[in-house]
Amino acid sequence: MSISTNLWVWLAAFLTLTIYSFLYKDNIMYKFAEHLFVGASVGWSIAIIWHLTVFQYIIDPIKEAVLNKDVLGFILVLVPTIIGLMYFSRFSRSKGWIARWPIAVTMGYYTGISITPSIETNIFKQVEGTILTSFNPGSLGSWWALLLLVGVVTTLFYFFFSVKHAGFVGRTAKVGIWFVMIAFGASFGYTVMARVSLLIGRIQFLLHDWLGIIK
Amino acid sequence: MVKIILILISLAVFISSIFADQSDIIEVRDVPNDDGSALLINWEKPDYDVYGYQIYRLDQGTNEYIQVGEITNADQTEFIDYDPRYPLIPGVQVQYKIISLDHLGNELEVVGTSELFSTQASLFNFYKVNSFIATAFIFVALILFLNLARKGKGLFIRKIAGLDALDEAVGRATEMGKPVLYVPGLSTMDDVATIAAINILGPVAKKVAEYETKIIVPNTNPIVYTITHEVVKESYLEAGRPDAFDTDQVYFITDVQFAFVAAVNGVMMREKPATNLFLGMFWAESLLLAETGNITGAIQIAGTDAVTQLPFFITACDYTLIGEELYAASAYLSRDPILVGTLKAQDLEKAVILFLLLGISLFSLINFYFIHSSAINRILASILMVNS
Structure with a gap:
């Protein structure tokens, strides 16, 4: 057993234990770690945004545009910056409504830009992967492909909202939800395994890096 | 003289051939x-x-x-x-x-x-023609169903259990005198799940305002925070209770995933909300949030389109909106013709997808067994051409 003499390892171990103390109940040590974590993360985010966003995308390009007398480049940076700055109008009671403009721009932009990727990845790619292009009764792969097609079709029935889930539609939708639940069960088991490996990593840190009990 | 000319010509041809070759x-x-x-x-x-x-x-x-x-x-x-x-x-x-x-x-x-060459930006990406057709179809369907919904036709939406429980959940919070916690996911505004979560927040906040209950909306993204703040404020105004809106109900915590979770878990343990609503995009934090909410005894309704997180919500929450049920929720709650029309258009799209799945599979199998034409295969494949 060789306990670590590194101050930072002690600090990390202390914070790990304070966070784990939440498993017993909410307590002052957890509150301390929670506030420290939130405060440190916000501070870190501000520094990152300042250097990697404000400087990289606003200040430096504006400087460059001014030096090169690039009017178009200057406008292309200035307009989005002004739209972004409108968010700060929320600090004023009388001018707070101005914040709705950048909200409208943001909502419109993101909704529009997600249309094509959504169609390609959520529809075309999935349909392409599900379509049965050949079938060989002697091949297990063909039967899996058929099962996939049946699963997708019945699951789609479950997600019809305009039709009452009764009769044929109801029965098909029920088969579909069985497929969904089996998939969720598999996903649950897989993810739990991944989470357990995270816990093992933390325990390894405590027993190896900190206490030196295990090699 | 002729010899000299011939030599010069040969030399010129030789030199040019070196460069031409290269x-x-x-x-x-x-x-x-x-x-x-x-x-x-x-x-x-x-x-x-x-x-x-x-x-x-x-x-x-x-x-x-x-x-x-x-x-x-x-x-x-x-x-x-x-x-x-x-x-x-x-x-x-x-x-x-x-x-x-x-x-x-x-x-x-x-x-x-090589010779000097420059790139040219194309005005139109022809690989995306099918996406364009699909988008145009969606818009046409949307306009069609919007008009129908405005006329009060075809407003039927099947029962969604998780949303029927919403009234009960808000009512319970009112009876217990405790707040409703609404987490609009941890993603940004480019995520469809976040947009859906914000759409649901409106009717929920309105209900909360009508019942004179408190709603807590912690956020992890500054832009989402600004929007949720406006949505909740607007809902209080619509409910005729602008005075009851407290600006501190909607707040930003941090954009770091687990720091946000630590803070929200702390809120759940200290404020003891009677109802927890986790709607939007979630990652590894889903079980941490839902499990803590379960410990506090709150009614929990979750909804996400993150397939890997849905099992955790199903395990730890009372009701879960699975995938597209989340997108349907805002129409279901508000019965707003625009939203209902959107939902109906989505159903039509699903019917088309169903038709494509079964139709192309059937044609492919007929071709595979009887026709054996590679041209048909190419045509069928081009319908779903997915290139960038």
Whole structure:
């Protein structure tokens, strides 16, 4: 057993234990770690945004545009910056409504830009992967492909909202939800395994890096 | 004299053939249907032993070649120059130089130098024609169903258990005198799940305002925070209770995932909300949030389109909106003709997808067993052409 003499390892171990103390109940040590974590993360985010966003995308390009007398480049940076700055109008009671403009721009932009990727990845790619292009009764792969097609079709029935889930539609939708639940069960088991490996990593840190009990 | 002329002509032909050879064996073409950020380079394999090539580029206005690629296969004589570190600018001329490599990776000799070439940005990406048709179809369906819904036709939406429980959940919070916690996911505004979560927040906040209960909306993204703040404020106004809106109900915590979770868990343990609503996009924090809410005894309704997180919500929450049920929720709650029309249009899209799945599968199988035509296969594949 060789306990670590590194101050930072002690600090990390202390914070790990304070966070784990939440498993017993909410307590002052957890509150301390929670506030420290939130405060440190916000501070870190501000520094990152300042250097990697404000400087990289606003200040430096504006400087460059001014030096090169690039009017178009200057406008292309200035307009989005002004739209972004409108968010700060929320600090004023009388001018707070101005914040709705950048909200409208943001909502419109993101909704529009997600249309094509959504169609390609959520529809075309999935349909392409599900379509049965050949079938060989002697091949297990063909039967899996058929099962996939049946699963997708019945699951789609479950997600019809305009039709009452009764009769044929109801029965098909029920088969579909069985497929969904089996998939969720598999996903649950897989993810739990991944989470357990995270816990093992933390325990390894405590027993190896900190206490030196295990090699 | 004639001899001299002949010698000069031969010399000129010889010199020009050296240069012609060098540029002819390297062909540079623009990659079609892109934003002008890529070029395709082809060259002929030299007639001596090579083990690879290095590709160099000279940009107009510079006097130094930069290495843009390396190939370690002598038979590969094609290279696409696309590297964000060395971007190509449409209209700016470039020249390529290919150098052969020996088995140790040492440069042997110049295979050739290309002519000057510049990329062109395409106005339209023809690989996305099917996306365009699908988008146009969605819009037409949307307008059609919107008009129908406005006339009060086809407003039926099947029962969604998780949403029926929402009234009960808000009512319970009112009876217990405790707040409702609403977490609109941890994603940004470009996520459809976040947009759906914000759409649901409106009717929920309105209900909360009508019941004179408190709603807590912690946020992890500054832009989402601004929007949720406005949505909740607007809902209180719609409910006729603008005075009851407390600006501190909606707040930003941090954009770091687990710091946010630690804070929200703390809120759940201290404020003890009677109802927890986790709607939007979630990652590894889903079980941490839902499990803590379960410990506090709150009614929990979750909804996400994150397939890997849904099992955790199903395990730890009372009701879960699975995938598209989340998108349908806002229409279901508000019965607003615009939203109901959108939902109906989505159902039509699903019917088309169903038709495509079954139809193309059936045609493919008929072709596979009886017709054996590769042309039919190509046509069927082109319907779902997914290229970038």
